Amino acid sequence: MTNHRTFSLFGAFVIGLLVAPAAIAQTPAATADNPRTSNGKPDFSGFWSRPEHIEPAGRGATTFTKERMPPFVPGGEALFYKPRTGDPFLDEPRAFCLPSGWPSAFFGPYPIQIVQSDDWLVMVTEFERATRLIPLDGRSHREGIEPTYYGDSVGQWEGDTLVIDSRNFKPWSLDDYYYVNPEEYRMHSDAFRTVERLRWMDATTLSYEFTVEDPKIFTESWTEELRMTLHPEWEEVGLYEFVCQENNRCPGGNCGE
Secondary structure, X not given: OOOOXXXXXXXXXXXXXXXXXXXOOOOXXXXXXXXXXXXXXXXXXXXXXXXXXXXXXOOEOOOOOXXXXXXXXXXXXXXXXXXXXXXXXXXXXXXXXXOOOOOHHHHOOOOEEEEEXXXXXXXXXXXXXXXXXXXXXXXXXOOOOOOEOOOEEEEEXXXXXXXXXXEXXXXXXXXXXXXXXXXXXXXXXXXXXXXXXXXXXXXXXXEEEEEEEOOOOEOOOEEEEEEEEEXXXXXXXXXXXXOOHHHOOOHHHOOOO
């Protein structure tokens, strides 16, 4: 699918992969005019760009910054780097329309729609129509559920900052760095956890702080400083329907034109 906002599926995997280290910058306070829900909390509803690094501006977060990653725990490197096998089912499961997983599905160059109420925040990316349902009512993580591609997320407010804690993931690919270096197919373990912190920077920009924790792989967590840009002009068109198998140009990993 190609349109004025997006790229074709496989082109999207390649564009924006070389990401320079993000500078941790001071950001201006949100304006008093930023919308709020009926309970007075910031309302992030709208159509947004993917998370992008603050510096250099406009560079996507399709891959993580290696310089920010902490050292490996003993045995962690073997879990982090998965060898390429030549089998496309293992090397690029998205060619078979399997989910891209978290967070790579939300970091590709596709629009993201947020719909928010007092008790829920829903995030839908155009890519594979991946959807996250995030409760904001103070509940805890669910117990005894199966791990999933997009994990179990709960949100809570710290002042005007929304903090989203996600865990209970299937072991899956972390990002798209293997398109930069095919020897470094990065994975996360079943201990993977992420914390997102969203707040208004100004009238059209969200600060999006993304923290990665994986104690089976890394000695400590690390954080990427990102931002998302509001695009109200996308509302007229909305999200295009993305049915992977309908437009799959690489069935079985055999790509055509």
